[in-house]
Amino acid sequence: MIKLDLQSKTPLYLQMEQQIIDLILMGVLKENEQLPSVRNLARDLGINPNTIQKAYQDMESRGIIYSVVGRGNFVASPSAAESLKRRESMAALEKLLQDARHAGFSAQELHQAVDAAFQPRKEDDLL
Amino acid sequence: MIKLDLQSKTPLYLQMEQQIIDLILMGVLKENEQLPSVRNLARDLGINPNTIQKAYQDMESRGIIYSVVGRGNFVASPSAAESLKRRESMAALEKLLQDARHAGFSAQELHQAVDAAFQPRKEDDLL
Amino acid sequence: MIKLDLQSKTPLYLQMEQQIIDLILMGVLKENEQLPSVRNLARDLGINPNTIQKAYQDMESRGIIYSVVGRGNFVASPSAAESLKRRESMAALEKLLQDARHAGFSAQELHQAVDAAFQPRKEDDLL
Amino acid sequence: MIKLDLQSKTPLYLQMEQQIIDLILMGVLKENEQLPSVRNLARDLGINPNTIQKAYQDMESRGIIYSVVGRGNFVASPSAAESLKRRESMAALEKLLQDARHAGFSAQELHQAVDAAFQPRKEDDLL
DNA sequence: GTGGTCTAGACCACA
DNA sequence: GTGGTCTAGACCACA
Numbered sequence: 001m002i003k004l005d006l007q008s009k010t011p012l013y014l015q016m017e018q019q020i021i022d023l024i025l026m027g028v029l030k031e032n033e034q035l036p037s038v039r040n041l042a043r044d045l046g047i048n049p050n051t052i053q054k055a056y057q058d059m060e061s062r063g064i065i066y067s068v069v070g071r072g073n074f075v076a077s078p079s080a081a082e083s084l085k086r087r088e089s090m091a092a093l094e095k096l097l098q099d100a101r102h103a104g105f106s107a108q109e110l111h112q113a114v115d116a117a118f119q120p121r122k123e124d125d126l127l
Numbered sequence: 128m129i130k131l132d133l134q135s136k137t138p139l140y141l142q143m144e145q146q147i148i149d150l151i152l153m154g155v156l157k158e159n160e161q162l163p164s165v166r167n168l169a170r171d172l173g174i175n176p177n178t179i180q181k182a183y184q185d186m187e188s189r190g191i192i193y194s195v196v197g198r199g200n201f202v203a204s205p206s207a208a209e210s211l212k213r214r215e216s217m218a219a220l221e222k223l224l225q226d227a228r229h230a231g232f233s234a235q236e237l238h239q240a241v242d243a244a245f246q247p248r249k250e251d252d253l254l
Numbered sequence: 255m256i257k258l259d260l261q262s263k264t265p266l267y268l269q270m271e272q273q274i275i276d277l278i279l280m281g282v283l284k285e286n287e288q289l290p291s292v293r294n295l296a297r298d299l300g301i302n303p304n305t306i307q308k309a310y311q312d313m314e315s316r317g318i319i320y321s322v323v324g325r326g327n328f329v330a331s332p333s334a335a336e337s338l339k340r341r342e343s344m345a346a347l348e349k350l351l352q353d354a355r356h357a358g359f360s361a362q363e364l365h366q367a368v369d370a371a372f373q374p375r376k377e378d379d380l381l
Numbered sequence: 382m383i384k385l386d387l388q389s390k391t392p393l394y395l396q397m398e399q400q401i402i403d404l405i406l407m408g409v410l411k412e413n414e415q416l417p418s419v420r421n422l423a424r425d426l427g428i429n430p431n432t433i434q435k436a437y438q439d440m441e442s443r444g445i446i447y448s449v450v451g452r453g454n455f456v457a458s459p460s461a462a463e464s465l466k467r468r469e470s471m472a473a474l475e476k477l478l479q480d481a482r483h484a485g486f487s488a489q490e491l492h493q494a495v496d497a498a499f500q501p502r503k504e505d506d507l508l
Numbered sequence: 509g510t511g512g513t514c515t516a517g518a519c520c521a522c523a
Numbered sequence: 524g525t526g527g528t529c530t531a532g533a534c535c536a537c538a
Contacts (some may be wrong), residue, residue, distance in 0.1 A: 048538045085230040096245035103216040107245045113239040117224035175515045196526045197522035302530045309430035324537035343484040351498035364495040372488045377429040397513045
């Protein structure tokens with residue numbers, strides 16, 4: 001259920017995290033559900049186990065999942081994932097909006113960009 | 128007129144570029160105006176000349192400045208800087224807006240964020 | 255597969271780029287194929303890794319290759335290399351043809367030069 | 382009568398040489414005619430006398446002009462300039478045509494480029 | 509191991 | 524003095 005873009009400049013471990021968070025937010029992964037083991041996921045995705053390990057550890061430190069030694073990794077409360085994502089998104093957005101403003105965009109243009117982002121698009125239907 | 132943050136995760140040469148682009152957009156640096164020489168700027172900023180050179184060459188490849196051996200580096204057309212900044216800004220924003228949408232933000236919330244970004248704030252008065 | 259001329263006035267990093275572009279155009283290097291690592295190529299060619307890095311980064315900025323940290327450098331679309339080379343070649347040629355015309359060459363002489371360039375020659379058979 | 386492009390990547394001393402050669406070929410500068418003094422020309426063009434000096438010395442070594450100590454620089458035989466220019470143009474052209482061929486241009490396309498170079502154009506009328 | 513950044517310092521052509 | 528190239532070597536994040 002995870003798709004990695006090997007050509008992207010975004011590190012693989014971050015791509016993984018974002019997608020797992022989205023799966024939690026969408027309810028596909030539920031609270032206390034066990035995540036695939038590091039080795040299995042690495043094999044399925046065809047990448048180095050170290051990369052999975054790094055993603056899991058980072059998510060644990062962010063409170064999105066928890067690990068039980070000898071048993072595996074599990075989804076923490078979805079509300080943790082949600083509040084984290086909202087907080088991070090909002091911070092990034094505010095920074096970018098200021099940037100866009102300094103780049104000469106008008107409020108009107110930015111409102112249009114928001115509306116455009118909420119237009120249903122073909123790609124979205126495929127998800 | 129350039130201030131570098133040695134602690135930042137943003138590379139020094141990119142910090143330089145962003146600030147020079149902003150100086151051009153603000154009209155402080157004008158078309159065909161000469162930029163500080165590689166060595167002088169390096170001395171003033173307390174960093175290695177190679178780092179300045181990298182920033183200047185990158186900006187030249189992006190069409191923001193042009194360099195002439197034996198003479199120096201000069202500001203290219205400000206419109207080049209402007210279109211570049213707008214393009215990059217918009218691309219980053221569109222990506223983030225999609226992200227925010229997936230994070231559960233409503234169009235209404237994002238419109239509010241846009242309006243908030245255009246509210247005059249104390250920091251802006253200091254510029 | 256790359257041969258550098260240390261005596262040449264053409265910088266080493268540009269010699270490298272030209273030869274890699276030619277390898278892509280000849281189909282020796284295919285789309286998404288991995289290029290030698292910065293360190294390995296530097297060792298093989300007997301030059302400093304920084305010089306390889308400069309060549310690779312320049313090619314990436316020109317859209318000929320793409321790089322992913324931790325994974326390596328890869329050939330982008332060959333059509334990118336082709337259009338780039340055609341564009342550069344044509345620009346240089348137009349400039350030189352004007353020059354030749356001002357030097358007193360007739361259209362007839364230049365047409366002959368074109369035909370001569372397309373005559374099979376011994377060196378070409380050796381390729 | 383000499384126009385320098387300060388933004389060009391071609392060194393000023395070479396720009397000068399090319400234009401003086403063209404003036405000789407066009408008959409504007411005649412055999413044994415005296416060239417402007419280094420200092421005067423530097424003043425008129427607004428550039429460093431060293432640059433003029435370098436151009437004059439280079440042209441002398443190429444047999445296009447000759448200098449008489451204490452008297453100045455003089456145009457050598459126009460035929461010297463012409464044969465030099467033809468020789469250099471032809472060598473550069475042959476190299477570029479091969480390059481263009483390897484870049485995938487057909488003989489037909491190159492013949493068209495030649496014809497295009499001989500079309501009268503507005504800019505040429507202004508010379 | 510992979511690329512990316514940065515320092516230090518040398519040498520070159522050009523102005 | 525100006526930019527441009529190159530070597531040597533350190534340190535970092537990522538896989």
